[in-house]
Amino acid sequence: MTAAPSTSTSASRPLGRQRSALYAGNTGAVIRRGLLATRSTNYLVVLSGFFEPVFYLLSLGIGFGALVGSVQTSTGQEVPYAAFIAPALLAVSAMNGAVYDSTWNVFFKLNYSKLYQGMLTTSLGPLDVALGEIFLALLRGAMYAVGFMVVMQLFGLNLAWTALLALPAVLLIAFGFASLGMAITSYMKTFQQIEWVTFIMLPMFLFSATFYPITVYPEPIQWLIQALPLWHGVELVRGLTTGALSGMMLVHVGYYLVMIAIGIVFTTNRLRALFLK
Amino acid sequence: MPAPVITAQKLTKKYGDFTAVDGIDFEVAPGESFGLLGPNGAGKSTTMRMVGAVSTRTSGDLQILGLDPNDHGPDIRSQLGVVPQQDNLDQELRVRDNLLVYGRYFGLPRSVIAERADALLEFAQLADRTKAKVDDLSGGMKRRLTIARALINEPRILLLDEPTTGLDPQARHILWDRLFRLKEQGTTLVLTTHYMDEAEQLCDRLVVVDKGRIMAEGSPAALIREYSSKEVLEVRFGSDKNAEAAEKLKGIGERLEVLPDRILVYSANGEAELERITHLGLEPITSLVRRSSLEDVFLRLTGRSLIE
Ligand SMILES: Nc1ncnc2c1ncn2[C@@H]1O[C@H](COP(=O)(O)OP(=O)(O)OP(=O)(O)O)[C@@H](O)[C@H]1O
Ligand SMILES: [Mg+2]
Numbered sequence: 001m002t003a004a005p006s007t008s009t010s011a012s013r014p015l016g017r018q019r020s021a022l023y024a025g026n027t028g029a030v031i032r033r034g035l036l037a038t039r040s041t042n043y044l045v046v047l048s049g050f051f052e053p054v055f056y057l058l059s060l061g062i063g064f065g066a067l068v069g070s071v072q073t074s075t076g077q078e079v080p081y082a083a084f085i086a087p088a089l090l091a092v093s094a095m096n097g098a099v100y101d102s103t104w105n106v107f108f109k110l111n112y113s114k115l116y117q118g119m120l121t122t123s124l125g126p127l128d129v130a131l132g133e134i135f136l137a138l139l140r141g142a143m144y145a146v147g148f149m150v151v152m153q154l155f156g157l158n159l160a161w162t163a164l165l166a167l168p169a170v171l172l173i174a175f176g177f178a179s180l181g182m183a184i185t186s187y188m189k190t191f192q193q194i195e196w197v198t199f200i201m202l203p204m205f206l207f208s209a210t211f212y213p214i215t216v217y218p219e220p221i222q223w224l225i226q227a228l229p230l231w232h233g234v235e236l237v238r239g240l241t242t243g244a245l246s247g248m249m250l251v252h253v254g255y256y257l258v259m260i261a262i263g264i265v266f267t268t269n270r271l272r273a274l275f276l277k
Numbered sequence: 278m279p280a281p282v283i284t285a286q287k288l289t290k291k292y293g294d295f296t297a298v299d300g301i302d303f304e305v306a307p308g309e310s311f312g313l314l315g316p317n318g319a320g321k322s323t324t325m326r327m328v329g330a331v332s333t334r335t336s337g338d339l340q341i342l343g344l345d346p347n348d349h350g351p352d353i354r355s356q357l358g359v360v361p362q363q364d365n366l367d368q369e370l371r372v373r374d375n376l377l378v379y380g381r382y383f384g385l386p387r388s389v390i391a392e393r394a395d396a397l398l399e400f401a402q403l404a405d406r407t408k409a410k411v412d413d414l415s416g417g418m419k420r421r422l423t424i425a426r427a428l429i430n431e432p433r434i435l436l437l438d439e440p441t442t443g444l445d446p447q448a449r450h451i452l453w454d455r456l457f458r459l460k461e462q463g464t465t466l467v468l469t470t471h472y473m474d475e476a477e478q479l480c481d482r483l484v485v486v487d488k489g490r491i492m493a494e495g496s497p498a499a500l501i502r503e504y505s506s507k508e509v510l511e512v513r514f515g516s517d518k519n520a521e522a523a524e525k526l527k528g529i530g531e532r533l534e535v536l537p538d539r540i541l542v543y544s545a546n547g548e549a550e551l552e553r554i555t556h557l558g559l560e561p562i563t564s565l566v567r568r569s570s571l572e573d574v575f576l577r578l579t580g581r582s583l584i585e
Contacts, residue, residue: 020351021350021351024351024384026381026382026384028381029378029381029382029384030382032378032381033370033378033381033382036370036378037367037369037370040369040370113367113368113369114363114365115365117361117365118365118366118367118379119382120331121329121331121354121357121359121361122354122355122379122382122383122430123351123352123354123355123382123383123384124382275331276332276333276350277332277333
């Protein structure tokens with residue numbers, strides 16, 4: 001004799017009784033959908049995104065690095081050129097994966113496949129959709145970055161044990177770019193505007209202390225670069241892989257936390273304005 | 278009478294200065310099949326989106342299942358099934374996965390969804406296409422899949438925005454049959470259409486809307502009785518002679534409607550009117566006596582045809 005029925009009701013009634021208008025606590029459904037849909041993605045395109053920074057590392061780090069010798073980091077350490085640019089490229093690979101997904105793919109789902117519109121006719125809220133899609137973009141960035149770390153390890157470019165902490169750091173970086181990327185994309189109306197994003201990313205990639213110390217620039221330019229997100233990622237990761245921890249790292253982390261928060265808030269509001277107004 | 282599942286009072290939606298839905302009132306009883314019939318731009322989809330809790334009304338009152346969509350959007354949506362005017366199936370997922378994933382959006386347990394998905398695929402006559410890509414389905418199949426998807430959460434109200442537009446007659450009849458079964462099972466249906474035969478087939482009661490306003494309300498039969506005659510005589514004299522002939526036809530039938538290509542004579546007895554016309558010495562190129570339809574109701578109410 002058991003009183004079993006009392007516990008079985010929760011299975012048939014979805015979630016809590018009172019749902020908030022923004023969030024149904026069901027981000028998992030959005031993520032699961034994304035993972036299922038990746039079956040139909042073009043893996044060649046996905047892989048090419050991973051190899052781009054790897055090629056930079058091989059050509060510039062190994063080839064060009066033979067001419068350069070060593071370089072001084074912002075914390076005053078002398079490191080081989082390849083070990084200088086590798087952490088920057090690691091940050092870049094996290095950024096690339098997150099941005100590809102949160103711009104091109106999100107734009108398509110937003111404007112052509114009407115995916116979010118469909119999701120928001122269910123009991124999902126815009127925050128569920130935003131978090132789920134950002135997570136998927138983050139995941140792609142994280143995959144690129146983890147792959148890149150393996151390459152770094154193979155070439156002996158992780159100089160200190162603190163390089164392990166670069167893993168959570170690249171997750172943070174991917175999260176930041178995924179979040180802000182999706183927010184920006186949600187305001188875009190044409191594919192051309194997405195091209196601009198890609199266009200802006202190129203100089204950011206080249207000039208964010210990626211290939212040489214930021215001190216080569218006059219001060220105003222340095223400020224500009226330090227205002228952009230990639231520089232914070234590069235500095236954070238470089239400090240970790242070269243084993244030079246500093247208080248500035250908290251600033252870098254803080255920068256990304258703010259970026260993540262802004263991205264989520266704007267994405268959620270925008271989805272609501274687009275599909276629930 | 279049981280409490281209505283939808284109550285709209287002075288429901289209004291404006292886009293900027295433009296009023297898409299202009300203060301409409303209606304109620305839908307549980308288990309009823311309710312239709313919005315109107316031409317392009319009448320405000321049908323806009324109304325459906327407000328009822329579906331994905332569009333915020335500008336003013337007026339709206340209660341869905343006793344809840345205000347402004348405050349309880351997700352709660353309401355969890356009890357609705359929605360078939361939008363344009364299919365928005367998940368192209369990146371296969372047929373059955375479309376149902377499974379959609380069920381997860383409602384937070385339903387996996388086992389429940391799997392069971393329902395199989396039953397629904399059977400219901401939608403897609404059981405042999407479970408692994409197909411959505412893109413490879415015909416228009417009618419996509420529509421049935423969309424309906425199946427809308428039923429995964431066992432909704433209390435099913436909203437169908439032009440469920441059969443763009444389908445061939447056979448596909449339409451299959452769909453009507455499926456919708457009829459749902460109705461028999463007690464699901465409340467709210468549908469929009471600009472096909473009067475569809476409205477006559479599926480709706481217990483309907484409102485005729487035009488330019489965001491309700492022009493008339495009632496069952497299809499009652500509307501025809503009220504706004505049209507029993508029969509209609511359609512005569513054609515050739516496009517250049519129509520207007521001239523219409524002059525001479527004055528006084529014939531209860532009412533005349535002169536269209537560019539033909540003249541409609543409303544009367545209880547179409548054949549008798551045709552005889553009177555030939556007695557006048559007029560010889561129509563073609564003539565046809567038929568029963569009145571909702572099309573005639575619409576013409577009477579708005580002076581325009583339903584399908585331009
Ligand atoms: N998001 C929007 N912004 C501005 N105007 C809109 C918007 N949605 C609809 N409208 C306008 O509101 C009016 C009613 O549109 P609605 O889609 O509700 O018509 P409908 O009755 O569904 O027509 P159809 O039979 O063509 O589907 C139209 O004039 C349309 O242009
Ligand atoms: Mg419409």
